[in-house]
Each structure stands twice: as C-alpha cells, then as structure tokens.
C-alpha cells in the first residue's frame with residue numbers, strides 16, 4: 286500500500302470514528318438494551334452492536350476487499366492478517382459506558398499484510414481523539430504528540446485492574462516501586478494514555494485483538510513497547526496477556542517480574 290493510500294485510509298478511519306461518536310451520543314439520549322455476556326463483569330448493549338454495524342457497512346461499501354474483525358462478531362471470521370484488516374472495538378469499556386456514561390472509547394486498528402497502518406482511539410465523552418498513522422506520527426485531536434521521554438519506575442504511574450493484583454502477587458512489587466496505580470476499565474483508553482505519557486504502563490492478563498489493536502499502533506508510534514508477558518509480539522489473532530509501556534519502564538517492569546519469579 287503506497288503512502289497516499291495509507292494516508293487516505295487513516296483520514297477515513299478518523300472521519301468514521303467521529304461519526305460513530307456522534308451516533309453513540311444520540312443513542313445515549315434514548316434507552317438502550319443491556320445484556321450480560323460471559324459473566325457479570327461482561328456487558329453488551331444495542332449501542333455496541335450498532336456501532337460495529339456502522340463500521341461494517343461503511344467498510345464494505347467503500348473498501349469491499351477489506352476484512353473486519355470486531356468484538357460483536359458482525360465482521361468476518363478472521364484467522365490471518367493478509368490484505369487489509371480493520372480490527373474494531375465499537376465500545377471499549379462497556380461497563381463504564383453503562384454505569385458511568387463516560388470513560389469508554391471507540392477503537393480501530395488497521396493492518397495491511399500484518400503491518401500496522403493506522404490506529405484511532407476516541408474517548409467520545411471527553412472528545413479526545415488519539416490517532417496514529419504508522420511512520421508519520423501520533424496526534425491528540427489536532428495536536429501532534431512527541432515521542433515518549435525516558436522515565437524511571439519511581440516516577441511512573443502504572444495501570445492494571447485490582448482483579449489482576451489478586452491473581453498474581455508479583456504485581457504488589459509494582460505497587461511498591463511505582464509512583465501509583467490507576468485503573469480506568471477501558472483497555473484502549475489505557476493504551477492511549479501510555480502513548481501520550483499520562484501513564485507509563487498498562488498491564489492486563491486477558492485481552493482480545495480488538496481491545497489492543499488501535500492502542501498498539503498509537504504506542505508503537507510514540508516509541509513505546511508492547512508485548513505479551515513472555516515478551517513475544519502480539520499476533521492480533523487470539524486473546525493474550527499484555528504489557529504495554531514506555532520503553533525503559535517496560536524494561537524495568539520485566540526485570541522486577543523476572544526477579545520475583547527467581548525468588549519463588
């Protein structure tokens with residue numbers, strides 16, 4: 286894909302994501318249906334489905350040869366990243382959306398033959414749109430963002446949810462050594478915050494490709510590091526663990542976690 290096509294694809298993804306944001310605001314003004322999925326932490330609404338449908342219709346109409354992998358399953362069953370693939374989370378942070386009416390995002394990651402092209406994460410209620418065009422830069426709304434500066438863990442804010450702390454006590458050491466822990470309940474937003482330097486790392490034990498695809502493109506463009514807990518690159522084809530961080534904080538975190546492993 287040439288540079289002009291990549292730029293056009295990025296511009297289109299940003300435009301549609303803004304439209305999706307307006308659509309969500311309209312839907313929020315009315316009642317919508319909420320269902321539980323796998324367990325009580327896991328909700329889905331009519332709005333999640335209609336936003337995914339919106340992207341599916343737009344992509345199919347404009348780029349019939351592109352494929353879509355979306356959380357709500359309205360796209361294709363995608364088992365490889367050949368050609369152009371849109372990885373879509375129509376609403377990331379559905380529990381926040383339902384309970385708080387804020388702190389949720391639309392997340393889009395576009396890949397071509399496995400390489401990132403564009404990432405868009407839109408915090409609809411705060412009107413913050415984080416976007417990246419691979420190799421060309423990273424923006425918060427119209428403002429270009431710099432690459433991340435080096436930070437020590439002592440001056441870093443980290444983000445993970447409390448359930449993970451109960452599951453893996455090694456995280457206690459990160460609580461001790463960092464400046465503080467935050468937990469926002471929306472993976473795509475937390476990755477966007479790593480990319481713009483509001484927090485230095487985001488950790489999760491179980492995320493799907495649509496949770497991480499948009500944020501991955503942002504963090505990569507910011508010069509941060511993203512992998513699973515084993516240090517392997519994400520495949521965007523299955524659920525996985527995630528360590529997404531400012532590059533040198535990433536190294537410090539892996540040293541702390543590996544050091545704890547050796548003590549056990």
Ligand code: 2AM
Nearest residue numbers: 326327376377378379380470471472473
């Ligand atoms: P979602 O809102 O799109 O489902 C919550 O801590 C974060 O984890 C959200 O980004 C949420 O995305 C994601 N997540 C991934 N799998 C989940 C699950 N099974 N239940 C709840 N949240 C999940």
Ligand code: CA
Nearest residue numbers: 328329356379
């Ligand atoms: Ca969900």
Ligand code: CA
Nearest residue numbers: 374377378496
């Ligand atoms: Ca999600």
Ligand code: CA
Nearest residue numbers: 356374376377
């Ligand atoms: Ca979702």
